[in-house]
Structure formats: structure tokens, C-alpha cells
Amino acid sequence: MATRAVALPPPQERLTPLTWAQRNLFDGWLNAALTLGVAAVLGWFGAIVWRWALSAHWEIVTHNLRLWIVGLLPLAEIWRAWWAGGLMVAAAALTIVGARAGVRPRVLFGLWGGTILAVAWLFSPIRLDQIGGLYLTLLLAVVSISASFPIGVVMGMGRTSSLPVVRLFSTAYIEGIRGIPLITVLLWFSIFVSLLSGETMPRVARAMIGMTVFASAYVGEIMRAGIQSVGRGQVEAARAVGLSGWQTMAFIVLPQAFKNMIPALVGQFISLFKDTSLTVIIGLSDLLGIGRSLLALTEYLHDVREVYVFALVVFFIFSYVMSAGSRALERKLGLGER
Amino acid sequence: MEQATPRDGQPMIVLEDVHKWFGRLHVLRGITLAIRAGEVIVVAGPSGSGKSTMIRCINRLEAHNKGRIVVDGIELTDDLRNIDAVRSEVGMVFQSFNLFPHLTALQNISLAPTQVRKWPHARAERIARELLARVGIPEKAGAYPAQLSGGQQQRVAIARALAMQPKIMLFDEPTSALDPEMIQEVLDVMKGLAKEMGMTMVVVTHEMGFAREVADRMVFMDEGVIIEEGTPEHFFTNPKEDRTKLFLSKILHQ
Amino acid sequence: MSRSSHAPPFWRNARALSIVAQALFVVLLVAGVWAAKVAVERSMVRQNIRLDWGFIRQPAGFQLTALTWTVDLDTFSLKQYSPEDSYAEAMVAGLFNTMKVALLGIALALLFGLIVGIARLSRNWLVNRLALIYVEVLRNTPLLVQLFFWYFVVFLQLPTGSPENPALTLFNNLLILTNRGLAIGGTLTERFGRQAVDGGYQMTSEFAALVIGLAVYTSAFIAEIIRGGILAVPRGQMEAARSVGMSYRGALQLIVLPQALRIIIPPLGNQCLNLTKNSSLAIGIGFADFLTSAMTVASQSFRALETFTFVTLAYLAMSLAISAVLNVIRARLALPGS
Numbered sequence: 001m002a003t004r005a006v007a008l009p010p011p012q013e014r015l016t017p018l019t020w021a022q023r024n025l026f027d028g029w030l031n032a033a034l035t036l037g038v039a040a041v042l043g044w045f046g047a048i049v050w051r052w053a054l055s056a057h058w059e060i061v062t063h064n065l066r067l068w069i070v071g072l073l074p075l076a077e078i079w080r081a082w083w084a085g086g087l088m089v090a091a092a093a094l095t096i097v098g099a100r101a102g103v104r105p106r107v108l109f110g111l112w113g114g115t116i117l118a119v120a121w122l123f124s125p126i127r128l129d130q131i132g133g134l135y136l137t138l139l140l141a142v143v144s145i146s147a148s149f150p151i152g153v154v155m156g157m158g159r160t161s162s163l164p165v166v167r168l169f170s171t172a173y174i175e176g177i178r179g180i181p182l183i184t185v186l187l188w189f190s191i192f193v194s195l196l197s198g199e200t201m202p203r204v205a206r207a208m209i210g211m212t213v214f215a216s217a218y219v220g221e222i223m224r225a226g227i228q229s230v231g232r233g234q235v236e237a238a239r240a241v242g243l244s245g246w247q248t249m250a251f252i253v254l255p256q257a258f259k260n261m262i263p264a265l266v267g268q269f270i271s272l273f274k275d276t277s278l279t280v281i282i283g284l285s286d287l288l289g290i291g292r293s294l295l296a297l298t299e300y301l302h303d304v305r306e307v308y309v310f311a312l313v314v315f316f317i318f319s320y321v322m323s324a325g326s327r328a329l330e331r332k333l334g335l336g337e338r
Numbered sequence: 339m340e341q342a343t344p345r346d347g348q349p350m351i352v353l354e355d356v357h358k359w360f361g362r363l364h365v366l367r368g369i370t371l372a373i374r375a376g377e378v379i380v381v382a383g384p385s386g387s388g389k390s391t392m393i394r395c396i397n398r399l400e401a402h403n404k405g406r407i408v409v410d411g412i413e414l415t416d417d418l419r420n421i422d423a424v425r426s427e428v429g430m431v432f433q434s435f436n437l438f439p440h441l442t443a444l445q446n447i448s449l450a451p452t453q454v455r456k457w458p459h460a461r462a463e464r465i466a467r468e469l470l471a472r473v474g475i476p477e478k479a480g481a482y483p484a485q486l487s488g489g490q491q492q493r494v495a496i497a498r499a500l501a502m503q504p505k506i507m508l509f510d511e512p513t514s515a516l517d518p519e520m521i522q523e524v525l526d527v528m529k530g531l532a533k534e535m536g537m538t539m540v541v542v543t544h545e546m547g548f549a550r551e552v553a554d555r556m557v558f559m560d561e562g563v564i565i566e567e568g569t570p571e572h573f574f575t576n577p578k579e580d581r582t583k584l585f586l587s588k589i590l591h592q
Numbered sequence: 593m594s595r596s597s598h599a600p601p602f603w604r605n606a607r608a609l610s611i612v613a614q615a616l617f618v619v620l621l622v623a624g625v626w627a628a629k630v631a632v633e634r635s636m637v638r639q640n641i642r643l644d645w646g647f648i649r650q651p652a653g654f655q656l657t658a659l660t661w662t663v664d665l666d667t668f669s670l671k672q673y674s675p676e677d678s679y680a681e682a683m684v685a686g687l688f689n690t691m692k693v694a695l696l697g698i699a700l701a702l703l704f705g706l707i708v709g710i711a712r713l714s715r716n717w718l719v720n721r722l723a724l725i726y727v728e729v730l731r732n733t734p735l736l737v738q739l740f741f742w743y744f745v746v747f748l749q750l751p752t753g754s755p756e757n758p759a760l761t762l763f764n765n766l767l768i769l770t771n772r773g774l775a776i777g778g779t780l781t782e783r784f785g786r787q788a789v790d791g792g793y794q795m796t797s798e799f800a801a802l803v804i805g806l807a808v809y810t811s812a813f814i815a816e817i818i819r820g821g822i823l824a825v826p827r828g829q830m831e832a833a834r835s836v837g838m839s840y841r842g843a844l845q846l847i848v849l850p851q852a853l854r855i856i857i858p859p860l861g862n863q864c865l866n867l868t869k870n871s872s873l874a875i876g877i878g879f880a881d882f883l884t885s886a887m888t889v890a891s892q893s894f895r896a897l898e899t900f901t902f903v904t905l906a907y908l909a910m911s912l913a914i915s916a917v918l919n920v921i922r923a924r925l926a927l928p929g930s
Contacts, residue, residue, distance in 0.1 A: 024717035031716045038718055165614040169621065179911030180904055181872040184883065188904070191896045196635045236399055237436035237495075242426050242454040242502055251449060255440050274734035281736075281876055288737060304749075308741045312733050319732035418604040 052305070060294055060303045061310050067294070068310075071132015071285050080126065081135060084119045091115040099332070128204040132285035134314070136204070140286065141273040143208050145265075148215035155216065156223020157249075170220070177217035183278050186210040190282045207279045215272055222264045226257035266326040270319055277315070287311060348411070350375040350506060350538050351396060356405035358391055365391050366402065367562035375505075378532045378539045380549040380570075383559035384585060389542045392559070393508045396540065397428040410505060426454065429499030433511040435491045437483040437498070443470065444479040447498045455502070462501075469497035473527050489520030493527055500531075507531065509541040521545070528552070544589060550574060558582045647895050648680040648902075654892055656880035657796065659685040679889045683902065686885030693802055693881060694868040700807035701867060702860075705814025712819045723815065730812035736873055738809055743801035743877045747771065750797075753787035773797050798879035802871070810867045814860060821856035822848065854925050861918035868910060882906065 026032040061068065070081045095108055123131075131139060158170030177185070189210035193201055230253050238248040280289045291307040294300050300307075349372040358366035365388045373379055381389045394400040395407060398414055398421045407414040409424045438446050447469055448462035457465075470476045473493040483491055492512060499507060509528065513521040525548050531537045532552045543549070549556055550570045557567040558579075566573075566582045574590075577583050603609070636642070655675050662673040662685035671677075673685040711723035730738070750771040751757045759780065760769040768775045768789050778792025795803075825848050833843035874881035880888075883903060890899040 024715070027715060034716055035718050038722060042722070163610055163614045163617070166617055169617075176908060179869075180907040181869040181883070183872050183875065184900075184903060184907060187887070188900055191890075191900065195639065195641060195896065196632060231436075233432060233434050233436035234438065237430075237432060237438070237498075240397055240399065240425065240428075240430040240432075241450040241498060242422070243450060244422075244454075247453055251453065252438055256438075259440065274732075277734040277736045278873075288734075288740075304744045308737065308745050311737050312729075312741065315733045315737060316729060320728065323732065416606045416608075418606050418609070421606070 056306050057300075057303050058306060060300045060306050064290075064294060067133060067290050068287065069134045071130075071136055071290055073126070073130055073132070073135075077126060077130075080122045084122045085135075087115050087118055127202070129202040131204070133290045134287050136284065137273070137276045137286045140204075140208060140211060140276040140279065141269065144211035144215045144272055144276075145219075145269045147208075147212040148219050151212075151216035152219025153223050155220030156227060159220060159224040160227045174217045174220045174224075177214060178221065182211075182214050182275055183281060185214045186278060186282055189213070203282060203284055207282060207284055211272065211276070211279075215268070218268050218271075219265070222261050222268060223257070225264065226261035227253060229260045230256045263326060263330050266322070266329070270322050270326070273322070274315060274319060287314060349373055350377070350410055351540070352406070352408040353392070353396075354406040354408075356392075356395065356402045356407060358388075358395060358400060358402050358404075365562050366395070368405070369562075369564060371557065371564065371567075373538065373540065375538050376536045377554045378537075378552050379541065379555050379557060380553040381540065381542045381557045381559060382544065382546075382549070382585070382589075383565075386561075387559040388562040389559050390510050393430075393510060393540050393542060396506075396508060397425055397430055399430075426502055427504050428506045428508060429502060429504035430508045431492070431495050431499055431510065431512050433514050435483075435488070435495045435515070437491055437495055439483050442480050442482055443475075443486070443494045443497075446483070446494060447501045450498070451501050465501060466497070469500050470494070472500075472530075473497050474523070487520060488516045489523045492516065492520075492524045496524075496527055496531075506538045506540070509539065509543065511542050511544070513543065513545060546574075546590060558585065560585070641897075643898060644895065645898055647893050647898065648683075648889075649678050650893070651676050652679050652682040652889065652892070654682070654888055656885060656888065658689055658799065658880035659885060661685060661688050679893060682889055683882065683886050686880055686882040687906070689880055689885075690868070690871050690874075690882040693799070693806065693871045693874070693879075694864075697803050697806040697810070697867050697871065698864050700803065701810035701814055701863070704807060704811035705818060708811060708815035709818030709822075712815055713822060727812045727815055730809055731816075735805070735809050735870055736876055739801065739805040739873055739877055742805040742808075743797065747797040747801045755785070759787050768792075771797060774800055796879075798874075798877050801877060802874050802879050802881075806867055806870055809870075810863055813863050813866075817856055817859045817863065818852075821852040824855050825851045854927075857925060858918065858922055861914070861921070865911060865914045865918075868914065869907065872907075 025035045066078070070078065073081060091111055094111060098108055098111075155170045155173055158166045159174060161167050161170070186207060190203070190206045193206050193209070234252055234256070235248055238252045239245075243251065276286055277288045279286055280292060283289075285293060288311055291311050295304060295307055351371070351373040353369050353371045356366055356369040357364070367388075369388075369392055371379075381392070383389050391400055395402045395414075396409060401416075402414070410427055412420050412423050412427075414420060414424055437443075438449070441449065444463065444466050447466040448459070451457045451462040451465065452459060467476060467479060470479055473496055475490055475493055478486060478490060478494070483494070486494065496512075512528070513524050516524065525545060528539070528541070528548070529552050532539055541548075541553075553570050555567060556570055556573045558565045558573070558577075558581075560581050566577060566579045573582070574586070577586060653675050655673075659673045659682065661670060662677065662681045663669070664671050665678065665680055665684070673681065708723045708726055711719050712727070714720050714723075748771050750769050751759050753759045753770040753772070761767065761780070762769070765780060766777060768778060768780060770787070773794060773796040775789040775792045775794045778789040778794065781788055781790050829847050829851065830843055833847045834840070838846070871881055872883040875884045875887060878884070886899050886903045890896040893899070
């Protein structure tokens with residue numbers, strides 16, 4: 001008589017800490033030696049760092065938090081910065097909650113659009129060179145990636161164009177800029193613009209232009225990869241069914257390309273965020289710049305370790321959180337739900 | 339517009355001494371073929387014989403280098419208007435389906451009619467639903483391609499091609515990428531097209547059972563040339579050329 | 593019978609349209625470049641700036657610590673750099689330094705990256721996680737901040753070599769570290785009341801910080817590339833190798849690694865290119881690499897525009913050269929038929 005096969009749960013394997021350690025740390029004498037050796041070095045090193053951290057002069061951070069966050073923004077205007085920061089944090093929190101709850105993307109875009117408008121309005125009376133610290137770092141990164149996006153999209157489409165002349169020009173632009181270091185681009189724009197227009201344009205604006213141009217080449221390369229990731233078969237099917245070249249691009253290629261580009265674009269933003277630290281070389285007071293300026297004061301002359309460790313920690317936290325968020329976003333998009 | 343020719347009696351598709359090179363590779367070496375309205379042609383041959391290239395030339399996915407191709411009285415040249423006119427009369431079904439993954443099945447089918455023929459959305463949607471019913475999966479209208487099986491995807495692809503109300507349907511190895519148990523459902527739809535709608539069809543396939551049942555004429559190609567053509571009975575019982583016999587012996591002992 | 597083909601009017605002809613579109617594009621491009629050129633020239637006249645390309649033959653008149661070797665541009669022979677040499681020869685000296693940094697940096701980065709990459713694949717939980725922390729910290733913090741850390745927090749904080757603060761010696765005087773630099777294989781002596789080193793291979797703190805900083809940073813990316821490459825070899829390869837009786841080690845060596853190598857080489861080459869471009873950050877810690885010496889030339893000669901054109905072209909040439917080498921390597925490694 002045939003019996004129905006019933007699906008049973010798997011046998012439970014109880015992993016005590018001992019068996020886990022046995023398997024993962026002391027598996028064989030090489031691993032055991034490695035574990036002990038590495039643990040010893042780690043312990044010794046960790047103790048040194050811990051002792052230093054407890055006795056370090058953290059006043060350079062704690063007494064100057066305002067400088068670190070908004071730079072030399074006049075005290076009377078600080079409220080704008082706090083409101084803007086609060087709005088962005090609220091918008092971010094709402095986005096996460098809304099995405100989990102399945103709110104339509106259009107609503108989320110609207111939320112961010114409104115937030116950005118509000119922030120722009122809050123900051124409108126402020127001069128560009130009054131902003132510093134963490135806010136300047138964020139401002140540089142956001143402005144650069146946003147302004148570079150349209151240029152990059154156009155260049156990327158030109159890079160994959162069927163017209164050889166357009167392709168040549170776009171390739172020259174993208175590969176030419178990618179071939180030189182960012183600091184060269186920044187110095188170029190800083191010197192070039194000041195030479196030609198006198199000293200009229202604030203340094204922050206020059207840095208923004210430089211970073212935008214630099215970023216546009218990388219966005220262009222991402223766009224190219226995005227377009228090429230849409231299989232040839234898609235274009236053939238669209239042409240076979242009668243869609244024109246532009247219709248194919250608009251309805252079939254670009255929607256799929258943009259979706260495929262999102263992880264790379266977020267990665268590029270994170271990269272740009274870290275690269276804003278280079279503006280210290282052209283004299284800007286971003287997060288790193290504030291730190292170095294503080295070091296010039298007599299009371300903080302020897303607090304080198306505190307400044308650079310703090311800068312590393314802040315950058316790490318922002319960057320890591322953004323990367324983790326991007327990975328979560330990728331996983332969510334990968335499910336393909338709408 | 340090129341002067342419309344009288345259709346009755348005139349072939350629907352005419353290929354005259356068509357040559358095609360890919361770089362230095364001579365893929366089509368003088369193809370001459372005439373297909374009448376309502377005929378079902380099955381093209382067979384070893385891989386690399388140029389069969390796919392030939393049918394892709396018919397709707398200008400590839401441009402032929404020499405010779406003439408005339409589709410429903412319209413000659414295929416560099417003239418963009420001619421190319422568009424031909425494409426709106428010829429539907430194509432691909433081996434890898436090529437459904438648009440970011441659109442639902444319904445949207446896949448109704449996109450071209452709304453954008454190219456400028457149909458109102460309501461009409462396009464109605465026709466799309468009818469076509470989905472015709473290919474047997476009306477309940478999948480709101481599904482995305484990733485949620486459909488291979489056989490269902492290919493059937494949606496056929497509906498998408500039919501939405502433009504073509505006079506000719508081209509099939510480029512439509513079942514080669516399908517699991518065996520799904521091949522039959524697609525072949526049944528194609529059979530229905532041939533028998534109930536009297537569609538002019540050019541099918542590149544290895545499915546000899548389908549050929550025997552549905553084809554009016556079979557064409558055997560090898561190395562860019564048509565080796566032999568004739569009715570299915572002629573082909574399977576009494577092929578003339580040696581190369582034809584060799585090919586048939588290799589694929590018929592399944 | 594349809595009319596035989598006489599060429600359709602050009603606005604419907606696919607080929608003619610493509611040519612017209614490209615011609616139009618070229619016309620617009622040329623017009624744009626010409627307009628920009630006119631604007632720049634007008635601005636230069638207004639500011640009383642003139643371009644003078646011959647200035648690079650003039651004597652440099654400055655000395656930077658690290659500028660040692662250069663090429664005599666009349667006889668193309670190696671010589672020691674001195675302030676009587678031309679600006680061009682000063683920049684060549686900087687270029688030599690860039691190459692030195694790049695070569696040493698790449699070598700160390702590959703070594704560290706290999707170790708950490710293998711550690712990332714280890715089954716030992718401690719080693720694996722430690723390598724993960726290494727990679728995440730280095731990739732999520734800006735390179736410039738890391739360089740500042742190495743320079744100001746590590747190398748400049750080494751002992752001064754005075755009697756109260758003797759130099760740090762490791763491996764029985766094989767490695768001697770002070771805050772002025774490090775020496776390998778030299779001998780410790782005393783001069784002017786302080787310790788000094790005779791002989792051996794000596795490098796300044798700036799050079800050491802730059803090389804170590806670049807190598808460690810790049811090694812994090814290399815580690816992930818190596819790990820990714822090994823994981824990218826299909827599992828079936830290892831399975832097939834084991835099923836014909838090969839040992840784990842043998843399979844790794846003969847089957848997995850050769851295939852992984854093909855996957856790894858292109859992104860690895862890209863990282864080497866990045867390291868070379870990133871060496872330009874030497875300007876932040878005062879090491880006389882190519883960019884730094886060019887900046888000095890620019891400020892001494894007041895010929896910023898011309899100098900920067902040279903700098904841009906030089907970096908582009910370096911990028912193209914390395915890319916070309918990479919392409920040759922990739923072609924050599926490619927399997928026939930792929």
C-alpha cells in the first residue's frame with residue numbers, strides 16, 4: 001500500500017558554545033594556533049587602544065561640536081541648520097517606515113521633494129562660504145551627485161549611441177575625466193575659475209563645479225553599463241513590434257537601465273561623500289578641514305590623534321550605514337515587486 | 339508609399355537572390371524564395387545555416403546586402419517609411435521570448451498598439467485581454483514575466499506580436515528554450531494560428547512533428563543556401579539531396 | 593511589381609539621417625568649443641594673462657626634499673636634481689617619485705591584499721571576521737583621512753632620537769624608526785647629540801606614510817577582488833576536480849586558481865591604476881610627487897594654466913599606458929574561443 005510522504009522538520013542540531021568554538025576556531029592544530037596567536041595580538045593591541053581612548057583629550061570634540069557639525073555658521077542662523085537636519089532625519093525615518101508598509105514610490109518621492117524644497121528655503125539666505133563641517137561635507141556630496149546625474153545620463157547614452165562621432169566624443173569625455181585624479185580636477189577648477197573670473201566665485205562653488213564634472217564621468221560610465229545590461233533581445237522585440245528608436249529607449253531600455261543602475265549609483269554617492277574630504281587641500285572647511293583648523297589652536301596643538309580618529313569614526317559611521325542601507329535596498333528591489 | 343500591388347495570386351513575401359555578410363562571413367548566399375498568403379513555411383537546417391538570419395532580414399532586424407526583399411508589395415530598402423510599414427505588418431516571436439520584464443503581461447501586449455497605432459487605452463486593453471484568452475492564459479493578465487513559466491511567457495510573446503494585427507508571423511525557434519513539457523502548449527497556439535486564422539507563417543524550428551502536421555511547405559537550408567524545398571510528405575518520405583537526408587537522419591531518431 | 597529602388601528622400605533614408613545627425617553634432621560641438629575659446633581669450637585679455645609655453649625651460653630655483661633624480665632633457669641622461677635645472681626637469685623629478693611610490697605601493701598592496709583576501713576565505717571565524725573588519729574600516733573611510741592618520745598619528749609620533757627619546761629599533765637594528773623617517777639595514781650612530789643612521793635604505797616619514805597608507809587602503813579592495821574572484825569560479829569545477837580524485841589543495845591550485853586569476857586580473861589592474869592616481873594625494877602631506885612639484889612650479893612661475901595642462905596630459909598618458917598594458921595581459925590570458 002502506498003504511504004503518503006509527509007514532510008518532516010529536520011533533526012535539531014544543538015550547537016553549544018563549546019562545539020561552535022571547536023568547529024570555527026580550533027578546527028585542526030593550524031587553526032588553533034592561529035586563533036590563539038591572533039587573539040593574543042588583538043588583546044594586547046586592544047588594551048593599548050582602550051587605555052588611550054579613556055585618557056585622551058576628547059574636549060577638542062566635545063567642546064566644539066557646533067564647529068564640527070556646521071562649521072562657521074553664524075550663531076544667529078544655527079536654527080536653520082537644526083531644522084534642516086531634523087527634517088531630513090524625519091524624512092529618512094518616514095521613508096523607511098513607508099517602504100516597509102508598501103507605500104507607493106510616488107508618495108515617497110513627493111515626500112523627499114518637499115523636504116528638499118523646505119531645506120533649500122531654510123538655507124536660502126545663507127552664503128555658501130558660511131557653511132562648514134559635516135553639513136558642508138553632506139552638501140558637497142548631494143549637490144555633486146544631483147548635478148552630475150543629468151550630464152552623466154546624457155554622456156552614458158552618447159557612449160552607447162550608434163553614431164560613431166557621438167560615441168567618440170562621449171568616450172573621450174568619460175575616459176578623459178576618469179583618467180585623472182580628483183585632486184587634479186579640483187585644483188583645475190579652483191585655479192582656472194579664479195584666474196578667469198577673478199576671485200568672485202566662492203571656493204565652495206568652485207569645489208562643487210569640480211566635483212560635479214568629476215562625478216558626471218563616473219555616472220556616465222554607470223549609465224553605459226546600465227544601458228548595456230538591458231539585453232539586445234529587448235531592443236529587437238521592441239523594434240519588431242513597431243516601436244521607434246526613441247520609444248524603445250523611453251519605454252523599454254531606460255526603465256530597465258535605471259533600475260539596474262541603482263546599486264552602482266548609491267556606491268558612487270558613498271564614494272563621492274568620502275572624496276569631499278579632498279576639498280581640504282583647496283582650503284575648504286568641511287569636516288576634515290574643521291579638524292585641521294582646530295589643531296592650529298594652541299590649546300589643541302597636540303590632539304592630533306583625537307582629531308583624526310574622530311574624523312575616521314564619523315566618516316565610517318555615515319559610510320557604513322549608507323552601504324548597509326544600499327544592500328538592504330538591493331535585496332528589496334531584487335524581489336521585483338511593485 | 340510604394341504602389342500597392344494586387345495581392346491575389348502575388349506572393350506575400352519575395353526574396354530574390356538575397357545575400358548577407360557579417361563582416362567577412364558570407365551568411366546568406368543567394369536565397370530565392372516566394373511565400374504565398376496563408377502559407378505556413380517551416381525552415382530547417384543545421385545551426386549556422388543562416389535560417390535565423392534569413393527571417394530576421396524579412397522584418398529588417400538585419401539588413402540584407404544584396405538582392406531584393408519584397409513584403410506585401412513593399413520593398414525593403416533604406417527608406418525608413420518602408421521599414422516601418424513592413425514592421426507593422428510582420429510580427430515576430432523570439433527564441434528567448436524577450437518579454438519586457440518591467441511590464442505586466444497585459445501591458446506587454448498593449449504597449450505597441452497604444453504607442454504606435456495610437457489606439458485609446460480601453461480598446462488596446464480589450465484586444466489584449468482577447469488575445470490572452472486566445473492563447474489560453476486570460477487569468478495571467480496582471481502577472482509579470484518573472485512570475486510566468488516559459489511556456490506561458492512564449493504565449494504572451496505570441497499575443498504581443500498578434501496585437502499589431504500583422505499579416506505575417508515570423509517564429510525564430512520558438513520552442514528551443516522551453517522545457518519539454520511546455521513545448522506542446524506553444525505549438526498548439528501556433529497550430530491554431532495556422533489553421534483557424536490562416537496566418538502566413540515562417541517558422542524556424544526543429545519540431546518535425548509540428549512541421550509534418552501544419553506546414554504547407556518545408557525549406558531545408560545549409561551554409562547559407564536553400565538545398566531543398568517541398569511538401570512535408572516529400573521531405574520525410576523522399577528527400578532528394580544527400581545533405582537533406584543526412585540532416586533528417588540526425589534529428590529524426592529522437 | 594514594385595518600383596525598383598531608387599534612393600528614398602534623405603529625410604526617410606536611415607543611412608543619410610545618421611550622417612546628417614553626426615554632421616550636425618560636430619557643427620554644434622565645434623561652435624561650442626569656439627565660443628568657449630573666445631570667452632576664455634577675452635577674459636584672459638581682461639585679466640592681462642598671457643600663455644607662454646616656453647617657460648618650462650627656465651630654471652626652477654627651488655628645491656624640495658624628495659626631488660633627487662631627474663632626466664637631463666637635452667641629453668636624456670639621468671642626473672641629480674638641483675635648483676639650476678629647468679621647471680620641466682623639476683616636474684620629471686616629481687614624476688620619478690610618483691613612479692617610485694606607485695611601484696612600491698602596488699607591490700605592498702598586492703602582498704597585503706593577498707593575505708587579507710585569503711583570510712577572508714578562512715574557516716577560522718576569528719581570522720575571517722578580523723579580515724572583514726580590516727576591509728570594512730579601510731573601504732568606508734576616506735583615503736586622505738587615512739593618509740593624515742598614518743603621517744600625523746603614526747610616523748610623526750615616532751621617537752625623536754634624542755637621548756630621552758631613543759629611536760625605535762626592531763629585529764635587532766634591521767629596522768630603525770624615528771620621526772624623521774625609517775631605515776632598513778643601516779647602522780645607528782650619534783651626531784650632534786642625537787641618534788642618526790648611516791647607510792642602508794632610508795626613507796622619509798612622508799614617503800613612508802604615503803606608501804604605507806596607499807598600500808593598506810588599496811589592499812582592502814584587492815582583498816575583496818581576490819575573494820570575489822575565487823568565489824566566482826563555479827562550484828561545479830571544484831566538485832568535478834574532487835570527483836576525479838584530486839585533493840582539495842590540488843584542485844585549488846590546478847583548477848580553481850587559474851580560472852580565478854582570469855576573473856581577478858582586470859579589476860586588479862584597475863586598482864593599480866587607482867593607486868597610481870591616488871598617489872597625487874601626496875600633496876596633502878608634503879611629499880614631492882608629480883602633482884606637488886607641478887604645483888610648486890605653478891606657484892613659482894605664475895604659469896598655472898600651462899602647468900596644469902601638462903599635469904592633466906601626463907596623468908592621462910599614465911592612465912592610458914596602464915590600461916593598454918592591462919588589455920595586452922587580458923588578451924594573453926584569454927582562453928581560445930572565449
